[in-house]
Amino acid sequence: MCHEIAHIEVRTPMDQILYEVTDGIAAITLNRPEAANAQTMALLDELDAAWTRAAEDDEVRVIVLRANGKHFSAGHDLKDRWPEPKDLTLEWINNTEARRYLGYSLRWRNVPKPSIAAVQGKCIAAGLMLCWPCDLIVAAENAEFSDPVVRMGIGGVEYHGHTWELGARKAKEILFTGRALTAGEAERVGMVNRVVPLGELDVAARELAERIARMPAFGLRQAKRAVNQTLDVQGFYSALQSAFDIHQTGHGNALSVDGYPVLTRLDEMKEHIKQA
Numbered sequence: 001m002c003h004e005i006a007h008i009e010v011r012t013p014m015d016q017i018l019y020e021v022t023d024g025i026a027a028i029t030l031n032r033p034e035a036a037n038a039q040t041m042a043l044l045d046e047l048d049a050a051w052t053r054a055a056e057d058d059e060v061r062v063i064v065l066r067a068n069g070k071h072f073s074a075g076h077d078l079k080d081r082w083p084e085p086k087d088l089t090l091e092w093i094n095n096t097e098a099r100r101y102l103g104y105s106l107r108w109r110n111v112p113k114p115s116i117a118a119v120q121g122k123c124i125a126a127g128l129m130l131c132w133p134c135d136l137i138v139a140a141e142n143a144e145f146s147d148p149v150v151r152m153g154i155g156g157v158e159y160h161g162h163t164w165e166l167g168a169r170k171a172k173e174i175l176f177t178g179r180a181l182t183a184g185e186a187e188r189v190g191m192v193n194r195v196v197p198l199g200e201l202d203v204a205a206r207e208l209a210e211r212i213a214r215m216p217a218f219g220l221r222q223a224k225r226a227v228n229q230t231l232d233v234q235g236f237y238s239a240l241q242s243a244f245d246i247h248q249t250g251h252g253n254a255l256s257v258d259g260y261p262v263l264t265r266l267d268e269m270k271e272h273i274k275q276a
Contacts, residue, residue: 014046014049016040016043017047017049021059026062030043030130031067033069037127039073039126040080041080047130055111062113062116065118071122072117073124075127094251097158102158102159102244105129105130105158106133109228110228113220118202119137119192121143122146123146125157128145129159137192139187139201143182145186154250161236164236
C-alpha cells in the first residue's frame with residue numbers, strides 16, 4: 001500500500017543544528033564541523049528540539065540524522081563549561097547526565113517514527129549516543145566507532161548500549177582496549193545496516209528514507225513499537241538504567257580522587273581524540 005507524500009520544505013538554522021523537511025523526510029544535521037561536531041550542552045538541547053519537532057510534525061514520515069564535515073561526532077565537547085570544582089557535586093552530574101545524555105537518547109530511540117543515522121568519519125563516545133538511538137545506521141566506508149571512556153576511569157558512555165549493539169564479547173573488547181570498530185566490523189555484528197562509499201552516504205541514506213516513507217505510517221509505528229518493546233522485555237531498558245548507575249560510580253570515584261570528573265585523565269583522553 002502506497003501513500004502520496006506531500007512536498008514541503010522547511011529550513012531552520014539554529015546555532016549548532018540544521019533542520020530541513022522535504023517530501024516527508026526530516027533531515028537533522030549536526031553543524032559544528034570545525035569542532036568535529038563535538039557536543040555542547042547547547043547542541044544537545046537544539047538536537048532534542050529538532051527531534052521533538054520532527055516527532056510532532058504529521059508531515060514527517062522518516063527522520064534522518066546526519067553531520068556536516070569530516071566526522072560524525074567526536075563525542076562530548078570537553079571544553080564545554082561545567083561548574084567550578086568547588087561547586088560540583090555528584091547530584092549535579094547525575095541530574096545533568098540523566099536528562100541530557102541518557103534521557104535524550106532514550107527519548108530519541110522511542111520517537112514513534114523510523115529514523116536513520118548517516119555516519120562518516122569518527123563517531124567517538126557520545127557520538128554513539130546519537131546514532132545508536134536511531135532505528136537504522138548507514139555508514140560510510142571510512143566510519144569508525146569507539147568508546148574510549150574507560151581511559152577516564154568510567155565504564156563507558158551513559159547510554160550503555162554496547163552489549164545490545166555488539167554482543168557481549170565484542171563489547172568488552174571495544175571497552176577494554178578503547179580501539180575503534182570499523183564500518184565493516186560494525187556491519188558484520190549487525191550494528192550497521194549497510195556500508196557505502198563516502199561520496200554516496202547522503203544519497204544512500206536518502207534513498208532508504210524515501211523507500212520507508214512510502215510505507216503506511218501506522219504500520220511503521222507498530223513495527224517499531226513491536227521491536228523496541230521486544231528489546232525492553234528482554235531487559236534493554238532496565239539494563240541501561242543499571243549501567244547508568246554504574247557510570248555514576250565512576251564520577252563518584254573521580255570526585256573523591258581528583259575532585260573534578262572531567263579532569264580525570266583528561267590529557268590522555270584529549271590525546272586519544274586527537275590521534276583519532
